[in-house]
Amino acid sequence: MRKLVFASICAGLAAFSLSCISVESNGVHFKGQSEEISLMTKSFNAGSIGNVKAITSGGNISIDGDAVGQATIEVLGRGNNGKNYSKEEIMEILKNDYEFSVDKEGNTLTAIARRTKSGSWNKSVSISYIIHVSHEVATDLKTSGGNIRLSALKGDQNFSTSGGNIRFDGLSGQVTGRTSGGNIEATQSGGDIQATTSGGNIKMEDLKGNIEMRTSGGNISGNSINGNLSVSTSGGNISLADIAATLKGNTSGGMIKADFSSFQNNASLSTSGGNISLSIPANTKMNFDIKGSHVSMAQVNGLQVQINKQKDHATGQLNGGGPSLDARTSGGTVKIDFGAN
Numbered sequence: 001m002r003k004l005v006f007a008s009i010c011a012g013l014a015a016f017s018l019s020c021i022s023v024e025s026n027g028v029h030f031k032g033q034s035e036e037i038s039l040m041t042k043s044f045n046a047g048s049i050g051n052v053k054a055i056t057s058g059g060n061i062s063i064d065g066d067a068v069g070q071a072t073i074e075v076l077g078r079g080n081n082g083k084n085y086s087k088e089e090i091m092e093i094l095k096n097d098y099e100f101s102v103d104k105e106g107n108t109l110t111a112i113a114r115r116t117k118s119g120s121w122n123k124s125v126s127i128s129y130i131i132h133v134s135h136e137v138a139t140d141l142k143t144s145g146g147n148i149r150l151s152a153l154k155g156d157q158n159f160s161t162s163g164g165n166i167r168f169d170g171l172s173g174q175v176t177g178r179t180s181g182g183n184i185e186a187t188q189s190g191g192d193i194q195a196t197t198s199g200g201n202i203k204m205e206d207l208k209g210n211i212e213m214r215t216s217g218g219n220i221s222g223n224s225i226n227g228n229l230s231v232s233t234s235g236g237n238i239s240l241a242d243i244a245a246t247l248k249g250n251t252s253g254g255m256i257k258a259d260f261s262s263f264q265n266n267a268s269l270s271t272s273g274g275n276i277s278l279s280i281p282a283n284t285k286m287n288f289d290i291k292g293s294h295v296s297m298a299q300v301n302g303l304q305v306q307i308n309k310q311k312d313h314a315t316g317q318l319n320g321g322g323p324s325l326d327a328r329t330s331g332g333t334v335k336i337d338f339g340a341n
Contacts, residue, residue: 036076036128037087042102046071046134050107050155057098057115058145059128060164065135065152073102073111074130081124090125097123109133138173147182166195183218190227201236211245219254228265237274255332259339260284268326275332278325282338285322289315292327292334300338 046067054061058080077090085093094100097117103110113127128146138155141148147164150157156174159166165182168175171189183200186193190208197215204213204222212230213220219236222229222243229245231238237254240247246265249256255274258267263284269276276292282300290297295314297305305316318338327334 035084036078037085037090039075039077039087039090039127040102041072041074043070043072044104044109045069048107049104049109049133050137052109052111052131052133052137052139052141054111054129054131054139054141056111056113056127056129056143056146058124058126059113059143060146060148061129061131061141061143061159062149063129063131063133063137063139063141063151063153065133065137065154065170067132067134071109071133072131073109075102075111075113076128076130077125078128079125085125093123093125094127098125098127100127148177148179165200166197184213184215186213202231202233256327256329263325264323266323266325270326270328271330271332273331274329276327276329276334278327278334278336279339280318280325280336282340283319284338285317285319286325287317287321287323288325288327288336290325290327290334290336292329292332294333296333297336298338303338 046069049071052063079085097115099112099114099116101112111129115124135152136154139157139159141159143164144162145164146161148159148161148166150168150171152170154172157171158176160178161182163181164179166177166179167185168189169187173191175189175191175193177184177195179197179200181199182197184195184197184202186195186207187205192210193207194212197218199217200215201218202213202215202220204225206224208226210228211225215233215236217235218233220231220233221239224242226244230248232250233254235253236251238249238251238256240258242261243258244262247267249269251271251274253273254271256269256271256276259279260281263280263286291313294311295307297314302319305314307314
């Protein structure tokens with residue numbers, strides 16, 4: 001028996017910890033669930049596969065772009081509602097109540113496990129895939145309740161889950177990910193990246209390119225981001241470090257903290273109810289317009305600032321001016337420190 005890899009990202013501004021799972025080299029097992037059984041493994045010539053299309057109604061999907069000679073797909077199954085079915089029982093349920101197939105059509109590896117008959121949840125199963133393909137493969141993935149993990153892939157990646165977590169690393173190209181209720185973790189990837197979650201947290205590490213991250217209710221954290229970054233949360237906090245990107249950040253009710261390693265592009269930050277804290281290199285050339293219930297700025301050489309009598313609005317420039325910083329909060333304070341060059 002093998003178990004599918006994913007990371008569960010727990011709530012919290014800067015800490016995204018693993019919980020409720022036991023992790024092994026190839027996978028994960030959820031506490032309180034029946035264990036997955038290996039149902040089949042198929043192999044194909046790795047060079048003949050340019051796309052993967054995988055659909056499952058309740059299981060996890062894991063894809064690694066590490067195959068050299070042979071691409072493989074392992075199908076795993078388990079009973080829902082704590083039911084412990086044998087391999088033969090799961091295959092019989094798939095035969096009678098599901099559309100189930102694993103095949104190659106042209107250059108596309110296709111795996112489908114989709115329920116076609118309504119019935120008792122007690123007689124349903126969750127099907128997971130562990131897939132190894134070559135590096136240059138595009139994907140189209142969908143699971144209604146499981147987690148999705150992708151690693152070391154180049155090309156267009158499109159994936160969605162209704163209730164699970166998303167984790168990807170080493171991707172390049174057009175990346176689009178969606179989850180209705182899970183967390184998102186993105187690392188060491190580049191290209192055009194868009195990822196959204198309705199209720200989870202987002203964690204980013206070492207990303208380059210055009211990056212857009214959205215969550216309706218969670219926190220957003222990021223480290224080492226280059227390019228163009230747009231982040232938004234309706235109720236959470238935003239915490240960013242080692243930023244060298246054009247930045248647009250918005251939260252309706254949380255705080256914003258951003259540390260810039262360099263400031264060579266425009267930045268726009270806003271929150272309706274939280275504080276804003278920024279750290280910017282002292283040798284930066286920039287214009288700024290900041291507003292909050294109280295505004296404070298560290299004094300450094302080259303700073304020209306005008307602060308109104310109420311000390312809630314400041315404008316000016318640093319080192320003769322340059323890219324613009326716009327930071328606004330309706331109910332909190334704005335604090336700007338100027339760090340080492």
